[in-house]
Amino acid sequence: MTQDNNQKLPEKNHETPEIYSIRKGTDQWNISRRSFLKAAGVGAAAVTAGVHLAGPAFAAEDLEKLCKTAAAHESPIASIAVSPDGSCFASSDEGGTVKLWALPGGELLASVQTGGGIAYHLQFSSDSAWLFCGTDQGVIQKRTVSSALYLADEGDFGAEINALAAKPKSAYLAVARDGSELIILDSISMTWQWVDSDIPVSTLCFPSDGRTLLAGGERGKITIYDASSDRSLLDTLEIGAAVTGLCVLPGDVYAAILEDTPQLSLRSLVSGAEKWSYSLPAAMNPNTVVCTPDGSMLIIKGTDQKILFISVEDGMLLKEFAGGTETGKTLAVTPDGSTLIAGFEKSILLYSLPDGKLIGCPIDLDIMKDTQQGITMERVDEVTGKTVTFTLPCGSPIPAGAVCVCNCVAGSVCSCVGHVACSCDGYVAGCSCDGHTITTTYHYWHPN
Amino acid sequence: MKKNEIYVIPFEDIFLIYRPLLHLAIPGNGAMALLAMNVSEHPHTIPGGAEKEAYEFLRRSGFLRPDPDPQALHALRQDRTAMPFQPSAAALLMTNRCSLRCIYCYANGGAEEALEMPSYLAEAAIDTVCANALAKKQQNFQVTFHGGGEPTLAWDVLTGAAAYARKKELPAELAMVSNGIWSRNQLDWITENLDGVTVSMDGGGKTQDAQRPFPDGRGSFSRVMESLAGLDRKSFPYGIRVTCMPERFADLAEDVRFLCRETNFRVIQIEPAFNLERGRHARTSAAQGAQFAQAFLEAADIVADFGRQIHYSGARPWLISDAFCEAPLGQSLTVNPKGEVVGCYECTGRLAEIEDPGVFGQWNGQEFVLDHEKRRRYMEMIQSRKDACSDCFCRWHCAGDCYTRGLPVHDGAWPYARCGMNRAITKGLIVRGICEQ
Numbered sequence: 001m002t003q004d005n006n007q008k009l010p011e012k013n014h015e016t017p018e019i020y021s022i023r024k025g026t027d028q029w030n031i032s033r034r035s036f037l038k039a040a041g042v043g044a045a046a047v048t049a050g051v052h053l054a055g056p057a058f059a060a061e062d063l064e065k066l067c068k069t070a071a072a073h074e075s076p077i078a079s080i081a082v083s084p085d086g087s088c089f090a091s092s093d094e095g096g097t098v099k100l101w102a103l104p105g106g107e108l109l110a111s112v113q114t115g116g117g118i119a120y121h122l123q124f125s126s127d128s129a130w131l132f133c134g135t136d137q138g139v140i141q142k143r144t145v146s147s148a149l150y151l152a153d154e155g156d157f158g159a160e161i162n163a164l165a166a167k168p169k170s171a172y173l174a175v176a177r178d179g180s181e182l183i184i185l186d187s188i189s190m191t192w193q194w195v196d197s198d199i200p201v202s203t204l205c206f207p208s209d210g211r212t213l214l215a216g217g218e219r220g221k222i223t224i225y226d227a228s229s230d231r232s233l234l235d236t237l238e239i240g241a242a243v244t245g246l247c248v249l250p251g252d253v254y255a256a257i258l259e260d261t262p263q264l265s266l267r268s269l270v271s272g273a274e275k276w277s278y279s280l281p282a283a284m285n286p287n288t289v290v291c292t293p294d295g296s297m298l299i300i301k302g303t304d305q306k307i308l309f310i311s312v313e314d315g316m317l318l319k320e321f322a323g324g325t326e327t328g329k330t331l332a333v334t335p336d337g338s339t340l341i342a343g344f345e346k347s348i349l350l351y352s353l354p355d356g357k358l359i360g361c362p363i364d365l366d367i368m369k370d371t372q373q374g375i376t377m378e379r380v381d382e383v384t385g386k387t388v389t390f391t392l393p394c395g396s397p398i399p400a401g402a403v404c405v406c407n408c409v410a411g412s413v414c415s416c417v418g419h420v421a422c423s424c425d426g427y428v429a430g431c432s433c434d435g436h437t438i439t440t441t442y443h444y445w446h447p448n
Numbered sequence: 449m450k451k452n453e454i455y456v457i458p459f460e461d462i463f464l465i466y467r468p469l470l471h472l473a474i475p476g477n478g479a480m481a482l483l484a485m486n487v488s489e490h491p492h493t494i495p496g497g498a499e500k501e502a503y504e505f506l507r508r509s510g511f512l513r514p515d516p517d518p519q520a521l522h523a524l525r526q527d528r529t530a531m532p533f534q535p536s537a538a539a540l541l542m543t544n545r546c547s548l549r550c551i552y553c554y555a556n557g558g559a560e561e562a563l564e565m566p567s568y569l570a571e572a573a574i575d576t577v578c579a580n581a582l583a584k585k586q587q588n589f590q591v592t593f594h595g596g597g598e599p600t601l602a603w604d605v606l607t608g609a610a611a612y613a614r615k616k617e618l619p620a621e622l623a624m625v626s627n628g629i630w631s632r633n634q635l636d637w638i639t640e641n642l643d644g645v646t647v648s649m650d651g652g653g654k655t656q657d658a659q660r661p662f663p664d665g666r667g668s669f670s671r672v673m674e675s676l677a678g679l680d681r682k683s684f685p686y687g688i689r690v691t692c693m694p695e696r697f698a699d700l701a702e703d704v705r706f707l708c709r710e711t712n713f714r715v716i717q718i719e720p721a722f723n724l725e726r727g728r729h730a731r732t733s734a735a736q737g738a739q740f741a742q743a744f745l746e747a748a749d750i751v752a753d754f755g756r757q758i759h760y761s762g763a764r765p766w767l768i769s770d771a772f773c774e775a776p777l778g779q780s781l782t783v784n785p786k787g788e789v790v791g792c793y794e795c796t797g798r799l800a801e802i803e804d805p806g807v808f809g810q811w812n813g814q815e816f817v818l819d820h821e822k823r824r825r826y827m828e829m830i831q832s833r834k835d836a837c838s839d840c841f842c843r844w845h846c847a848g849d850c851y852t853r854g855l856p857v858h859d860g861a862w863p864y865a866r867c868g869m870n871r872a873i874t875k876g877l878i879v880r881g882i883c884e885q
Binding site: 017018020021023029031212224226270272294354355357 | 459461474478483508513585586587879
């Protein structure tokens, strides 16, 4: 432990620990004391803070129980993708429905029945304007993000879509189709070109510079294509086992590779050398790996519905918990690295990062049964003044003083228990519990 | 067990409690700093009473996570210095001739016996780095045409080398650092044949003309602005390098505002120069260092308002590294017009009274031959100086600062006045990062 050599701290200090926010004023710094509780969480911190308030607050396990029974979809979640600009995320289910949700609050923006099969692969365009849905019947639909998932165009590729990836800062989409076929799709004209591929591709990934395309599949290797011009094969990384998941870390030097042996490894894309590998539980059958934007952590899931946090630095297990779906690519991290979005059966769970705490679960009130309840909670961003609305299962903890509007279903009555939890014991339309508005909490770490 | 690195940095009346290897900084009071240090060292000792909430905050914010192992990074770096010198990027110091007579020029460009890189030498360097990139299975290689003078004055060699690089087996990324004094044809060639360019330009007319005049004393401002306008018309990506002298520190903010307003640069790099005369470096005084830090941070706020990026080489809080510069580490084949392989862009081939420790290789007519023992000594010298940084919160960011400014000018003495400047700027950038959250 060291101190800045400009100044020593007093050895004994009788103060109470305090933390502060810093704002740049016109000609001075504005420093304000902050509440630990408000500052502790990330992103949707207000929700988390309630867990620790005195009084009849809900324990974390109760929140987990509530969230895992709250419905976001009527069928099991099939895929989740987050928009590159971080404003929303999309989810699909095995009943053929695709939904769009706002971030960070999780309000439902749109819900559509797609037709053309189950969208096991969702991919936003690099400019966040379009959502592409790749189905098990070989259809790729292009839907508008700003206009309630309106179907703008679609193409029939004749065989199940196995993977989608959007080339950064480009209109191109890479598509893996059943039968060892790789396609480069111009998402504006919806025209495509075939790329020679000698392996059945199950996972695709563009590095951030978009100059190459990595494809992994069953034959125990990753093929690297030139994505900038002629799409020729540049290199092959021999893996030795089927590749079930793939992501390139920030900096584009290392790739995290999920193998069905099962193991997770980190390899250099420059030398091909393995930096480390981590053996996964035999029953896990890992199928998804995502990387946090700061490159510090890998998050994986498998068919055993476990989610694992792995340190990029040394491949050590940081955290393990239940919360994923059996199938599908149902993990996504918001671009600011603050939130993990994970599918769990018919629910969508939001976890704060890097700590992995459950902080909320968006729900679709229209599909909730009479016995299920939900609330909407509002908070006001102290800088922008914008009101942000969270929708949570009824009973979710809220901070004291929050404006809580209970959207209880027929037959229930809402009440704000000590301004700590909103409950729906009966039903009164428009019930609300007004207190002081709470303000957005800022996290103090840099540069996340 | 390895201790986590935690620093307590005074800021206004509070402290920034800083974990550099985690990129975490928390503004807190003295009691919070003491608690953070205590629980960081004993993470399983959970305090009670009033400190319990604070402890929970630290735990949930990730502040109590163990550091990634910096020794592993260090060991990796040591391995790299022992590895074969196999750079896949070349920096070609084309000539010491120059069209300007910048008053702070470390190389005394344009005023000494002319040196120009012959074509065969440029092509040999390109062959070498391309072959290395192929051997390392890289997808491309890089060539930067650099200074010690103005590379466009070696025009035939420059254009020939660029064409030669484009014909190699791997794609080449070509860049140039230039003073921006170009003809219309040169501007067209640059935008059609290079991937990026950095233009040295110090600000508005008053500053640019005073610091970067032509040999006859005329100002260069209007000519360089014409070149930048040409780049903007073609939407060509470029950066600007600003050099700021103590007498202009007070004008830096307005100079930077002018460049933001009038040009479309993507990145601006600002470096101080304390030279009192051309051809040499001068020591940094603590007072001047503090003045530059203040001026830089003011400029950083302006650049941020315009949505552009700004850098100063000695303050990089976003970076964890144990090398200030990759040139001596085998990442770059830096060659001067005499065919010397050097560890710094400032080893331009000038006549020197003493042997330059940064010159550790030579073209022998067939290949670049390295003096591995001399390079090892050079690396050791850099490393030993950096050992003095163990208590500094910037040590993983500036990574010991610039070798060239530390070794010859300050006789290897370390830390020195630039350290205070680097710390002040790093701290300022951390605070601004906090404000953005």
